[in-house]
Structures are given as C-alpha cells and as structure tokens.
Amino acid sequence: MAASPVRRLKLPRIIGHRGAAKHAPENTLAGIRAAAAQGVLWVEVDVKLTRDGVPVLMHDETLDRTTSGKGRVEDHTYDQLLRLDAGRWFGPAFAGERVPTLVDALDLVAKLDMGINLEIKPCPGKGEETAGIALTTAISAWPEGRQPPLVSSFDEGALETAMRIVPNWPRGVLIDQPRPDWLDLVERLDASTINVNARREDADSVAAYRASGRPVLAYTVNTAAAAAEVFGWGVRAIFTDSPPAVAPALKTVARPAPGT
Numbered sequence: 001m002a003a004s005p006v007r008r009l010k011l012p013r014i015i016g017h018r019g020a021a022k023h024a025p026e027n028t029l030a031g032i033r034a035a036a037a038q039g040v041l042w043v044e045v046d047v048k049l050t051r052d053g054v055p056v057l058m059h060d061e062t063l064d065r066t067t068s069g070k071g072r073v074e075d076h077t078y079d080q081l082l083r084l085d086a087g088r089w090f091g092p093a094f095a096g097e098r099v100p101t102l103v104d105a106l107d108l109v110a111k112l113d114m115g116i117n118l119e120i121k122p123c124p125g126k127g128e129e130t131a132g133i134a135l136t137t138a139i140s141a142w143p144e145g146r147q148p149p150l151v152s153s154f155d156e157g158a159l160e161t162a163m164r165i166v167p168n169w170p171r172g173v174l175i176d177q178p179r180p181d182w183l184d185l186v187e188r189l190d191a192s193t194i195n196v197n198a199r200r201e202d203a204d205s206v207a208a209y210r211a212s213g214r215p216v217l218a219y220t221v222n223t224a225a226a227a228a229e230v231f232g233w234g235v236r237a238i239f240t241d242s243p244p245a246v247a248p249a250l251k252t253v254a255r256p257a258p259g260t
C-alpha cells in the first residue's frame with residue numbers, strides 16, 4: 001500500500017547533493033548558496049551530532065577530509081568545530097567557511113525558498129539519538145506552512161524515530177545495496193520515497209520500486225548521459241554534485257505521473 005504522505009510530496013527532478021558538492025565545499029552554507037545560484041530547488045545534506053549533541057552538517061565520521069580538524073566528529077564539541085575551516089580544503093575562495101549547524105542550514109534554505117532532504121547520517125550506534133535531536137531541532141527551525149523536509153537515512157532506527165517525532169514529514173528509505181526485503185522495509189517505515197544507489201539499479205528494479213506507489217530517487221548522478229539513463233528507468237529525481245552537468249538531461253524526460 002502506498003504511503004500516505006506521497007500524494008502531498010512535490011519533488012524536483014534535480015537535488016543538489018551535499019549542496020552542490022562539485023562546485024563548493026560539501027555540507028556548507030556556501031554549498032547551499034551555490035546550488036541556489038544554479039537554479040536548484042532542493043538540496044540534500046547529511047546530519048550528525050557533535051559530542052555535546054548539536055546537529056551539524058557533516059558527511060564523514062571524521063573531520064579529516066572536509067575540515068582543518070582531525071578525529072571523530074562525535075568526539076568534538078560544537079565550540080571546537082566552530083574553530084575549524086570547512087572550506088579551504090576545497091579551494092582558497094572558500095577559506096573561512098564554517099561547519100554549519102542544522103539550524104543555520106534550515107534558516108538559509110527557507111530564506112532561499114528551497115526545499116531540503118535531511119539525510120540523518122548518525123555516527124555508529126547513534127541513529128535514534130541523532131534523529132531525535134536533529135528532528136526536534138528541525139521542527140522549531142523550519143517555518144510552518146513550507147513543505148516539510150524529506151527525512152532519509154540508511155539507519156532504520158533513525159527513520160523509526162522520525163515516524164514518532166515528525167510523523168507528517170515524508171520519509172525516504174536509503175538503499176545502497178539492493179535487498180530482497182525492501183518492500184517490507186518501506187512499508188514498515190511508511191516511506192514516501194525510495195532513495196537508491198544509481199550504480200546498483202536498473203530499469204527492472206526501478207520499475208519494481210515504483211510499483212509500490214513510491215517515487216524513486218537516485219544518487220549520485222553526475223553526467224547528463226547517466227541522468228538521461230536513470231530518468232529513462234523512471235527515476236523521479238536525482239542527487240547530483242553538479243546540477244549544471246546533468247541539466248541537459250531534463251530535455252529528455254516527460255512529466256512524471258503525479259506522485260511517482
């Protein structure tokens with residue numbers, strides 16, 4: 001049975017991945033602004049907790065790749081993260097960029113009149129805690145009346161927590177490896193969308209997902225040729241590091257049926 005929020009969920013075709021990760025440092029406010037400047041309507045960001053329970057945007061479990069810091073995110077307080085540079089690694093033009101809080105990001109996204117997919121990306125064993133704090137925070141920060149964020153995760157505990165805390169916000173089940181029990185999973189979590197790894201799916205698997213009545217979103221698609229292929233399978237939206245690179249593929253797609 002199709003999940004109830006599907007009918008209310010308006011999705012764009014292109015979602016900026018971690019902001020616009022090829023054009024600006026990922027999971028930063030500069031990244032969100034870059035996506036907006038490219039005409040993107042939605043961004044996806046990854047959310048983790050600091051040691052003192054502040055939800056921040058960060059993909060990796062460690063600070064090393066995307067900041068001037070070292071070590072595990074969960075071992076650092078927010079004050080410690082504030083002292084780090086989250087932009088210089090990407091390019092000198094972004095020096096001084098900070099690790100944003102979830103509230104910083106939601107405020108900016110709303111101000112830019114965009115939509116957002118919050119991927120709850122917990123440190124190991126912290127799915128429920130991360131979703132609980134992040135979504136409680138997000139409820140207060142997100143303006144009433146705007147289409148709520150799509151909440152996604154690979155972590156089932158995080159999505160179960162989302163069902164409790166924000167039952168009316170749409171949930172997306174993230175599937176990295178195709179799994180035989182996917183329908184049980186999406187039904188149990190009353191998911192609105194099925195978010196899959198484009199490299200591990202094909203036309204048949206996407207057709208099967210869509211037959212459940214849910215739109216399929218695919219990551220991470222960075223060329224127009226790949227985008228045209230996955231749209232041809234019936235994928236509703238793609239996550240991309242480079243919106244300008246995939247934009248030509250939009251000419252190849254027909255309007256989708258409502259909700260799928």
Ligand code: G3P
Pocket residue numbers: 017044046059119152174195219220239
């Ligand atoms: O939410 C889609 C995609 O971001 C999932 O993978 O590792 O890039 O967060 P990852």
Ligand code: MG
Pocket residue numbers: 044045046119
């Ligand atoms: Mg992500």
